[in-house]
Amino acid sequence: MKKFFMLSNEEIKRSFKLYLSILTMLVIVELTSVVYQVLHYQSKLEDLMKKERLTEMEAVDQLNGPLTFGDATNYFKYMIAIGIMFTILYAFQIWYRDWYGESKYIYRLLMLPGKRITILLSKLTTVLVFVCGFMGIQWITILISRRLYEWLLPEHLQAASKIIGESAALNMLYTFNVIDTFVILALALFVITMVFLFVLTERSYQKGKALLTIAKDVALLIVPFIALRYLFDLTSMLIPNQQVFVYLSFILIYFIYISWKCVRLLNHKVSI
Amino acid sequence: MLEVRGLRKSYGRKKNVLNDVSFTVPLNQLTCLIGLNGEGKSTILKAIMGLVPVDAGTIKVDGKTIHDSIAFVPDLSTMPGYMSVGEAIAYMRDYYPDWNQQVAEELMGFFKLMATDRIANLSKGNKAKVNLLIGFAMNRPYLLLDEPLAGIDLFTKEQIAWIFSSHYMEGKGILMTTHEIAEVEHLIDRVIFLQNGTIIQEDDSEEMRELYGKSVQDRMREVYQT
Amino acid sequence: MLLHFDQRSPIYLQVLHWFKKRIVIGEFKRGESIPSRRALASELKIHPNTAQKVYKELEEQRLITTDRNVPSKVTMDQSIIDRARIELLENAVKQFVESIYAIQIPLEEVIINFEKEYNIRKRSELDA
Numbered sequence: 001m002k003k004f005f006m007l008s009n010e011e012i013k014r015s016f017k018l019y020l021s022i023l024t025m026l027v028i029v030e031l032t033s034v035v036y037q038v039l040h041y042q043s044k045l046e047d048l049m050k051k052e053r054l055t056e057m058e059a060v061d062q063l064n065g066p067l068t069f070g071d072a073t074n075y076f077k078y079m080i081a082i083g084i085m086f087t088i089l090y091a092f093q094i095w096y097r098d099w100y101g102e103s104k105y106i107y108r109l110l111m112l113p114g115k116r117i118t119i120l121l122s123k124l125t126t127v128l129v130f131v132c133g134f135m136g137i138q139w140i141t142i143l144i145s146r147r148l149y150e151w152l153l154p155e156h157l158q159a160a161s162k163i164i165g166e167s168a169a170l171n172m173l174y175t176f177n178v179i180d181t182f183v184i185l186a187l188a189l190f191v192i193t194m195v196f197l198f199v200l201t202e203r204s205y206q207k208g209k210a211l212l213t214i215a216k217d218v219a220l221l222i223v224p225f226i227a228l229r230y231l232f233d234l235t236s237m238l239i240p241n242q243q244v245f246v247y248l249s250f251i252l253i254y255f256i257y258i259s260w261k262c263v264r265l266l267n268h269k270v271s272i
Numbered sequence: 273m274l275e276v277r278g279l280r281k282s283y284g285r286k287k288n289v290l291n292d293v294s295f296t297v298p299l300n301q302l303t304c305l306i307g308l309n310g311e312g313k314s315t316i317l318k319a320i321m322g323l324v325p326v327d328a329g330t331i332k333v334d335g336k337t338i339h340d341s342i343a344f345v346p347d348l349s350t351m352p353g354y355m356s357v358g359e360a361i362a363y364m365r366d367y368y369p370d371w372n373q374q375v376a377e378e379l380m381g382f383f384k385l386m387a388t389d390r391i392a393n394l395s396k397g398n399k400a401k402v403n404l405l406i407g408f409a410m411n412r413p414y415l416l417l418d419e420p421l422a423g424i425d426l427f428t429k430e431q432i433a434w435i436f437s438s439h440y441m442e443g444k445g446i447l448m449t450t451h452e453i454a455e456v457e458h459l460i461d462r463v464i465f466l467q468n469g470t471i472i473q474e475d476d477s478e479e480m481r482e483l484y485g486k487s488v489q490d491r492m493r494e495v496y497q498t
Numbered sequence: 499m500l501l502h503f504d505q506r507s508p509i510y511l512q513v514l515h516w517f518k519k520r521i522v523i524g525e526f527k528r529g530e531s532i533p534s535r536r537a538l539a540s541e542l543k544i545h546p547n548t549a550q551k552v553y554k555e556l557e558e559q560r561l562i563t564t565d566r567n568v569p570s571k572v573t574m575d576q577s578i579i580d581r582a583r584i585e586l587l588e589n590a591v592k593q594f595v596e597s598i599y600a601i602q603i604p605l606e607e608v609i610i611n612f613e614k615e616y617n618i619r620k621r622s623e624l625d626a
Binding site for chain 2: 503505506507508509510511536539540542543544545546547
């Protein structure tokens with residue numbers, strides 16, 4: 001347990017500066033984009049009113065109605081995509097850095113007293129902590145953006161919308177709901193573990209064999225999934241809720257399989 | 273006694289990188305693994321530490337499969353570059369229950385290492401010293417040294433070689449790989465010659481001198497040029 | 499003190515020989531304490547167990563004595579030192595004769611040249 005905390009602490013320390021600068025960059029872009037959208041809308045409105053000699057009401061109509069908060073936060077989805085991309089990249093980097101970095105820290109890690117699974121868990125924890133941090137900061141950013149939106153835009157131009165507009169994906173991500181948050185974290189855990197499996201497989205076998213093994217593991221996920229879908233489409237044995245349950249059970253079993261495989265590779269197969 | 277039995281390893285198409293390698297490393301002796309480049313010397317040390325998987329073979333210390341009685345000193349920088357020497361030492365100390373801080377501090381003095389220097393800024397020789405210091409401070413009976421003097425400037429080499437005649441060697445079973453034998457020839461107790469992943473000769477160096485009037489280098493020439 | 503080892507003869511014998519020489523010429527005096535094994539090893543840059551082996555051999559030949567918890571001392575017995583002195587002489591002469599014999603030079607000529615060379619050596623030492 002002590003080893004786990006020490007390793008996690010060190011991993012977080014190692015990447016914290018980089019993490020913080022990426023996060024700051026994303027937040028700045030997001031807030032700027034909100035300000036830009038609001039100001040842009042207003043200037044378009046004024047232009048229309050001046051050039052076409054329209055009343056404000058008519059101009060708003062021409063612009064497809066008032067600026068919703070969803071419109072103002074239009075760029076957020078790209079930022080989130082970038083955040084997800086960085087997370088996946090980081091899941092690769094957190095391992096490869098130790099093999100290919102200036103110092104070959106992997107020697108030390110693999111030789112540490114105690115079980116090697118701790119190394120895996122600490123790296124997993126680190127990525128998840130960063131994901132949580134990212135989500136938390138996004139929540140705060142959205143709240144600030146809401147304030148900015150309300151403050152910059154005259155009240156009669158604001159659309160009466162929920163906190164996030166219409167985008168379903170954003171709603172899911174910016175949820176304040178415990179279950180949704182849990183689902184996002186579970187998804188992140190799954191993806192990160194998958195990336196870890198790729199890295200550890202690549203570090204364990206020669207190129208050709210590694211590619212084959214990875215292809216096999218991916219097929220093990222996709223093929224049954226497609227098969228299940230066909231089965232459910234063809235027959236109507238199960239009601240949708242039951243189908244979801246079958247899918248989830250499958251994913252859970254697959255997740256246990258890849259976790260077990262990661263541990264086994266790290267214990268017996270990886271090579272430096 | 274550290275016992276290596278029947279190590280075998282192939283890397284994909286490269287068959288028999290190690291081919292049935294068996295030998296022992298007794299305590300209180302310096303055993304040297306000699307081979308031309310690419311004979312699998314390093315691989316043997318890594319295999320002993322479980323850093324590369326093997327196809328077959330066992331490693332035992334006094335008949336038991338134990339891993340916490342061997343310390344490995346690799347020949348490349350292994351501590352994160354952002355740490356200072358002092359931090360690296362403190363960091364390792366926290367992981368190793370038998371850590372001997374006194375040895376770590378003494379060696380830092382002997383090696384003229386500054387606690388505040390960043391690992392990233394150290395020369396190759398000083399990085400080697402940090403590895404060596406960590407290896408000795410782990411306070412384990414067996415030490416594996418991978419090319420401890422390779423690619424290091426003359427003065428640093430002398431500082432490092434100093435440790436071989438110091439009391440830190442007392443009682444320890446040391447296994448060292450090298451392809452430059454000259455600097456350490458007079459310190460070695462036993463020599464194991466490797467070729468194509470197989471042990472082709474094993475000698476007691478003093479016996480070789482006494483009975484045949486041959487130096488380790490003479491023997492090396494004989495072994496590899498026939 | 500730096501010993502240049504001949505890599506073709508046993509290191510411990512060379513150190514042993516070096517040590518005996520110090521005793522015979524009185525660099526280590528009768529009854530005096532000698533360096534510890536550790537000090538000897540790091541001074542000559544040899545493995546500590548080689549130093550150990552040398553001290554053990556010196557003890558067996560009773561040139562040094564070791565009591566518990568006290569540094570080893572050179573023997574008080576002059577006759578043992580004398581014996582070592584003769585042994586060194588005999589070894590040196592044996593080597594010398596070997597090399598002279600190999601080039602087949604008559605004893606008389608050897609003696610004349612020997613005395614000449616010996617005196618030159620001695621004078622140069624006095625001058626220095």
